[in-house]
Amino acid sequence: MRALLCREWGGLEKLYLGELAPPTPGPGQVVIDVVATAANYADAIMVAGNYQTRPPLPFAPGLETAGTVAACGDGVTHFRAGQRVMALLHHGGMAEQALAEASDVWPVPDAMSFADAAAFPVAYFSSDVALRWQGRLERGETLLVLGAAGGVGLTAVEIGRAMGARVIAGASSAEKLAAARAHGADETINYREADLKARVLELTDGRGADVCFDPIGGDLFDGALSSLGWGGRYVHVGFVGGVPRIPANRLLVKNRAALGSALRHYRWHQRDKLETSVQTLFAWYAEGRLRPLVSHRLPLERGADALRLLTERRAHGRVLVDVAP
Ligand SMILES: NC(=O)c1ccc[n+]([C@@H]2O[C@H](COP(=O)([O-])OP(=O)(O)OC[C@H]3O[C@@H](n4cnc5c(N)ncnc54)[C@H](OP(=O)(O)O)[C@@H]3O)[C@@H](O)[C@H]2O)c1
Structure with a gap:
């Protein structure tokens, strides 16, 4: 073949x-x-x-x-x-x-x-398990998505929206941010031009985001971590920009958590949760909420x-x- x-x-x-x-x-x-x-x-x-x-x-x-x-x-x-x-x-x-x-x-x-x-499969399933089971994203919370027009990033925007969160999309160009907005982002930040932390705090009246979905890491990590508010959950999904070191003091001071999310964990160890994610995604797709x-x-x-x-x-x-x- x-x-x-x-x-x-x-x-x-x-x-x-x-x-x-x-x-x-x-x-x-x-x-x-x-x-x-x-x-x-x-x-x-x-x-x-x-x-x-x-x-x-x-x-x-x-x-x-x-x-x-x-x-x-x-x-x-x-x-x-x-x-x-x-x-x-x-x-x-x-x-x-x-x-x-x-x-x-x-x-x-x-x-x-x-x-x-x-x-x-990869993009929607990975983003859903990351937000639902690792990030424990709740209706009414604020979700920051980095790489928001990328493969997993854009699906995280749509899923965050479908879960009832307010979605702040971060990406490197106006064109990518327009795609994120068309797929449900409420706010956008061009992190090539703007200070990520300052802009998230501005958009959340100083409270910070509740969950950060990060497929990039690298130089964006520091500002993104600082943009998380009290009890914020940082979900590491990938490291296309480099693997960051996590300063534990900045987790403690605001009761934050840093979590890894690997789809394979749900394939191998938590099939029931993966199935819940998959069936929810299929239902949302049928309703036209995922495109x-x-x-x-x-x-x-x-x-x-x-x-x-x-x-x-x-x-x-x-x-x-x-x-x-
Ligand atoms: N943990 C899991 O279960 C899981 C599942 C699927 C994928 N992943 C991981 O998630 C990451 C993203 O995968 P993907 O397939 O969604 O990739 P993708 O479609 O290429 O999206 C990655 C995004 O990262 C941004 N980026 C920043 N720095 C970059 C760089 N140096 N090179 C390339 N892109 C860069 C780009 O957005 P801007 O230009 O807007 O910054 C791009 O849209 C990978 O590390 C992948 O292995 C993990």
Whole structure:
């Protein structure tokens, strides 16, 4: 089968379109005929060899996918061939067929297109578990989202809004902030131009935000932490800007908490909470409260360019790699 291949760890320029043996499903697994797969920043980290897991070489990147069921392994009785599905993957979504654990596969709701389904799992699931279970975001609270037009960031804006929070979106350009506003942000801050802490305090009459959703870290962390009010919860989702050190004194003085949020924790250890998140997200999607934004669609042979749009900070929402016409 055709696949975007990584055969040595390194930069995205090493990816190439090649041939890979199609997967066969083991017990509890599902093989999916891929229609489209969203690019994730984490794919670039994996290709560089710096992700939490390192697949055996060669492999195809792609941490999620949408398509139809091609075959099911022993013990998988709740999916049938041809059924429309979306899935979280260990890797391999940027190929004509992908292998998934059946527990990480969900039927695509009837009203959802393949494009929306491809854009859905990683970003929406990760943001929901981060805000609902880690951040314990409540109706009426103020949520600060950094990277608010990025893959997970924009979904956090929509989910925060759907949860009844007041959402302050932070991003690096007017165009990105317009996307965040169109997807539910109440206020926006261009953190390239404005002082993040000062602006959040101004927008909250000095009280500060209740929850910060941060997929970036790096230089933004210090101001974002200071912008949290009493009892504020800082939720670390990713570190595209660098891994910050957390000064414990600044947690204590305002009764703040700093929390990591990893989707895989909910996949492996708290399935009931993940299912609650997923079903809530599907219901919100059906009500039109979630609208996946896809800024670019590229064919499989341009998968490396799809990832480059993320590493070069040029995407809004999701970037899709179209595998089947
Ligand atoms: N913990 C989890 O469960 C989970 C799940 C999914 C993703 N993640 C992580 O979340 C992070 C974001 O992933 P994503 O797929 O949403 O990425 P993305 O779509 O590329 O969004 C990242 C955003 O970060 C901002 N950014 C700031 N500095 C950047 C830099 N040096 N390079 C690139 N972007 C930069 C950009 O917004 P501005 O230009 O507006 O600053 C960009 O929109 C990654 O670290 C990923 O591994 C974690």
